[in-house]
Amino acid sequence: MKKFIVIGILLMTLSFTACGKVDNKAQAQDISNFIFDETKSKEIANQYIESLSKKDYSKASNVCAEDLQKQTLKIKDKGIDIKSFKLEDIVQKGTSCIYKYMVNSGNEEKRINDLENYYVTVEKLYGKYKVVSLKASTEIEVFMEDDGLVLRNKDEVDVKPVIELGKLPTQAYSKATASNLEKMDIPKKNFGVMNFSFKGNKLAISSMGDDKTYIAILDISGSEGSEAKQDKDKAKGEDEGKEGGKKEKSVAKKISTVDIYDNIKLKDIKFTGEKDNLIVSYEEQGKDRFKIYDSKGNIIETRIDTLFPKQEYDIIYEEFKEDAVIFKVINKSEGKNNVERYKLSIKDFKPIKL
Secondary structure, eight states: OHHHHHHHHHHHHHHHHHHHHHHHHHHHHHHHHHOOOHHHHHHHHHHHHHHHHTTOHHHHHHTBOHHHHHHHHHGGGGTOEEEEEEEEEEEEETTEEEEEEEEEEEETTTTEEEEEEEEEEEEEETTEEEEEEEEEEEEEEEEEETTEEEEEETTOSSOEEEEEGGGSOSEEEOSSSSSSOOEEEOOOSEEOOOEEOTTSSEEEEEEEETTEEEEEEEEEOOOSOOHHHHHHHHHHHHHHHHHHOOOOOOSEEEEEEEEEEESOEEEEEEEOSTTOOEEEEEEETTEEEEEEEOTTSOBOOOSHHHHSOTTTEEEEEEEEOSSEEEEEEEEOGGGOOEEEEEEEETTTOOEEEO
16 A cells, blocks of 8 residues: 555656646746847848849748748849948837848949949747848939939938949050050940939949940049938039020049950959949959959059969859958869958958958
């Protein structure tokens, strides 16, 4: 009899212990659901924007809540091309976080480039971090009108002239050549790819024609309109109209020649982060290359061309991340096809193998 009593007490003890463990586990799970890991949340937001910029819409939809998945897959049908982005601000609200990105988007064929705000909301749903919302608004847009570029600020009806093809400089020295003494006529057949700096105060432009490609940086004023400024411009325009119909002044106050290339295919031009360095990606003689220039258009020496001569290597710019340029090197000499990745710090411009 005593034996049965002892066994009963042991079973009751084990039962209470097991229940205690279950209760503790459930309690820990409840606590975990309320803990918001900002690092994980930020990784999801960055992964979403990066996937959109690389046009990997399936990967982008994988980090979305169910309601946003189908909308994300439909983005590819809207012709949106994210050229570059930069995280500007983070606002946490309980178990969700809103990430504000400055985004350069555009359409090369239509000669359009926009500087936009993207707001990505990440929530913790059933223990997993998911993108639940994407909202966007345009700050500045630039596009072709007749033979020139015009600019429109957020919520404004009127456009402002930026520059006409005929107003581009006549000639420029090539900085990409070894001698830097070759002066070429600047092509004025058509504008090509463009890119805003993330502050919106600079616009990189390109023009093409006769196998030449010209790249320049424009300093933009008045890219952020104000009611007082608009009233002043309106009054000034009325006065000028009375004087003889003078054209409205350009918002481009300075043009800095970046470079002029011969017989290349320009792939893209992109501003980096705070220093506004400009990445120029192009294809020359079937080889991918890129060069870096500062905000004034001066070429930055990186030794990349010396380390990886174009006769043997493709050098492909991938992205700008954490104050470094990430690029891919493909060795194509003697039938090889080896791929390596490097990063180039914008502090010392020394390539480091990843």
